[in-house]
Amino acid sequence: METINERDMAFSRIESSVRMQPVHGNPQGTVHGGELIKFMEDTAGIAAMKHAGGNVVAARVDELVFHKPINIGSIVTFIAQVAYAGSTSMQVILTVVVHDLNNFEKSETALTAFFTMVHLDNNGRPKKIPTLKFNTDIESELYALGEKKYNENKNKPNTY
Numbered sequence: 273m274e275t276i277n278e279r280d281m282a283f284s285r286i287e288s289s290v291r292m293q294p295v296h297g298n299p300q301g302t303v304h305g306g307e308l309i310k311f312m313e314d315t316a317g318i319a320a321m322k323h324a325g326g327n328v329v330a331a332r333v334d335e336l337v338f339h340k341p342i343n344i345g346s347i348v349t350f351i352a353q354v355a356y357a358g359s360t361s362m363q364v365i366l367t368v369v370v371h372d373l374n375n376f377e378k379s380e381t382a383l384t385a386f387f388t389m390v391h392l393d394n395n396g397r398p399k400k401i402p403t404l405k406f407n408t409d410i411e412s413e414l415y416a417l418g419e420k421k422y423n424e425n426k427n428k429p430n431t432y
């Protein structure tokens with residue numbers, strides 16, 4: 273199989289929309305945080321799989337922020353972007369937006385997080401990934417954010 277050494281950042285971007293159902297709810301009647309995190313991890317995982325070209329696992333979640341509660345019945349879009357590629361790991365920036373059901377041009381950010389996803393080979397060992405190429409000013413900013421988070425994690429004591 274052909275080995276890909278470099279991928280454009282835009283290649284891995286994923287958007288996935290879901291209507292939040294009663295089964296996603298918590299006792300307060302809004303969407304349960306754990307349900308949202310599962311969708312976030314799946315979306316981050318698919319973006320990372322696209323970049324890596326194979327299986328990935330989540331190694332870490334940083335700066336998960338719940339900015340707004342989400343109501344049952346809302347249509348929510350999960351946006352995942354590989355922002356930085358290390359040797360075998362990726363920083364995936366996850367943004368969750370809630371749409372205005374009467375005006376889909378309007379949406380609000382409800383959650384944000386960084387996921388560290390690691391590419392694994394068939395024996396479950398970390399495997400090298402393509403480098404990441406940015407092509408626009410916005411992508412360059414995302415890359416800088418991802419690189420900062422990667423370096424912060426590498427420098428944290430007792431992390432691994």
Ligand SMILES: CCCCCCCCCCCCCCCC(=O)SCCNC(=O)CCNC(=O)[C@H](O)C(C)(C)COP(=O)(O)OP(=O)(O)OC[C@H]1O[C@@H](n2cnc3c(N)ncnc32)[C@H](O)[C@@H]1OP(=O)(O)O
Nearest residue numbers: 288311314317318329330331332358359360361388390398
């Ligand atoms: C709405 C949509 C619906 C769609 C619906 C479809 C669903 C379709 C979904 C498919 C998508 C699946 C997405 C789910 C993914 C899981 O749910 S996975 C389950 C949860 N995760 C786990 O069980 C992982 C457990 N941990 C491990 O297995 C090992 O610790 C790891 C992560 C493989 C690392 O192993 P290790 O031997 O420590 O590796 P090591 O060589 O030291 O480091 C490798 C790299 O990882 C980094 N790393 C390791 N540990 C850490 C750490 N704690 N923090 C940060 N970085 C770390 C290192 O810095 C290194 O990076 P590079 O410098 O190479 O880039």
